[in-house]
Amino acid sequence: MARTLRTTLCTTLRTTLVLAGVTGAVLSSLGAAAGPDDLAATTAAGTSSRASQPLAGLRVLVSNDDSMQAARPSHADGLGLYEIRKALCDAGADVVVMAPWQVQSGKGTAVTNGGTLTLARRTRMPEGYENDCAGTPSGSPVYGICLSAGPCGPDTPSATPADTVKFALRTGLAAKAGWTDGPDLVVTGINSGPNVSAQVNDSGTVGAALAAIDQGVPAVALSSSGDASQTRFPVVNYRAHARFAAAFLAGMRDRNLFTDRFAVKVDHPDVSAGRPAEAPVWTSVGHGQVVWHAYQPQPRSDVDSYDITLGVCPDRPGDPCTETVPDADSTALLKRGHITVAPITADRTYGARTDGARDLARLKHYVTHDAPRS
Missing domain, CATH: 3.40.1210.10 (Survival protein SurE-like phosphatase/nucleotidase)
Structure with a gap:
C-alpha cells in the first residue's frame, strides 16, 4: 500500500511540475498586461498538450x-x-x-x-x-x-x-x-x-x-x-x-x-x-486449455526420448479443452x-x-x- 501511494504521489508530483513549468513559462512570457483572451489561449494550449501526451511524466x-x-x-x-x-x-x-x-x-x-x-x-x-x-x-x-x-x-x-x-x-x-x-x-x-x-x-x-x-x-x-x-x-x-x-x-x-x-x-x-x-x-x-502440449516418442530404439509438440487443443465436450467458466x-x-x-x-x-x-x-x-x- 505504501509503495502504491508513493508511486501515485511521485507520478502526480512529476506531472504537476511538468505542467506547472510549461504553464508558468508561458504566463511569464505574456507579462502583467495579459488579458483574458491571452489566458484562455494559454489554457487551451495546456489542455491540448495534456490531451496529446496523457502519459507525460510517467x-x-x-x-x-x-x-x-x-x-x-x-x-x-x-x-x-x-x-x-x-x-x-x-x-x-x-x-x-x-x-x-x-x-x-x-x-x-x-x-x-x-x-x-x-x-x-x-x-x-x-x-x-x-x-x-x-x-x-x-x-x-x-x-x-x-x-x-x-x-x-x-x-x-x-x-x-x-x-x-x-x-x-x-x-x-x-x-x-x-x-x-x-x-x-x-x-x-x-x-x-x-x-x-x-x-x-x-x-x-x-x-x-x-x-x-x-x-x-x-x-x-x-x-x-x-x-x-x-x-x-x-x-x-x-x-x-x-x-x-x-x-x-x-x-x-x-x-x-x-x-x-x-x-x-x-x-x-x-x-x-x-x-x-x-x-x-x-x-x-478461464479454466479450459487452449494451447496443448503433446509428447511423441521418438522412433529410435536406443533412446527413451519424446518430442514436444504444440498445437491448439481440440475442443471436445468433457475433455480438458472445454471451457467451463x-x-x-x-x-x-x-x-x-x-x-x-x-x-x-x-x-x-x-x-x-x-x-x-x-x-x-x-x-x-x-x-x-x-x-x-x-
Whole structure:
C-alpha cells in the first residue's frame, strides 16, 4: 500500500511540475498586461498538450517473454515490444526496456538462482522503429539480458522474464537510467499470441507482471492474437493493441487505477483480416486449455526420448479443452472478438480474500463503461 501511494504521489508530483513549468513559462512570457483572451489561449494550449501526451511524466519499465530481438519473419520474437514502446513514448511516457535476450515463452514465473546476468544494449533498432522515443529523459534504452559472465552472443542462454523485472527493479534501472526510486509502472508484452485460460499459468508475460507487483509496482500484461493460423503475428495486431493500450493506461492513470494489489491482463483479438476489435470486456481467467502440449516418442530404439509438440487443443465436450467458466477470457477473445481485461494476483491460496475489492470494482466500471474503444 505504501509503495502504491508513493508511486501515485511521485507520478502526480512529476506531472504537476511538468505542467506547472510549461504553464508558468508561458504566463511569464505574456507579462502583467495579459488579458483574458491571452489566458484562455494559454489554457487551451495546456489542455491540448495534456490531451496529446496523457502519459507525460510517467516512467515505465517494459519487458516481455519474447525477447528484444525482433528478427523472425513471423514476428514472434519481440516485435510487439517495439510497438508498445513507441505508443507509450508517443503518449509522453519515459520508457526503459529490459527484456530477455532470447525467446522465453512459456517460462511463467521461473527465476534463475545462480550465475551472472549481463546486459546487451541495442544500438540499432528494428527497421521502422529507429527514431522512436527520441528526446525522453532516459533516452529510452533497450537492453537484452543474458545469463553469462561474458558478452551476450547468438547462442547465449537468456534471463527469464521474471529475472529481467526483478533485476530492473532492484538494480538495473538505478544503474542504467538513474531511476533510484523505480518506475511508476511495469508493462509486459506485447506478447505474440493470447495468454488466456489455463495458459496464463505458463505465460512469461504474465509471470513478469506478477514479479512486478511482488515488488510493489503496478503492472499490466499485454498479449495479442496471431492470425487465423496462430503461427504468424501481423504487425497490424500489435499496432492496434499498442494504440489501445496507451489510451487504456492513460484512462487508468487519470482515474488513479494503478495498483500493486493485482496485475491487469489485457488481450487483444486478431484484426488482421479486417474485422475490428469488439469493445473491451471484464472477464475471468478461464479454466479450459487452449494451447496443448503433446509428447511423441521418438522412433529410435536406443533412446527413451519424446518430442514436444504444440498445437491448439481440440475442443471436445468433457475433455480438458472445454471451457467451463461463463465469463472466460478465452471465450470473449477467441470466439467473440472482444478485447479482454482480467485481474491477476500472485496469491495461490484457494479462496483467499483480496483487500483490493474497491480497486477491482472501480477498474471493472472503467472497463465496462469508460475504456477506449478500438
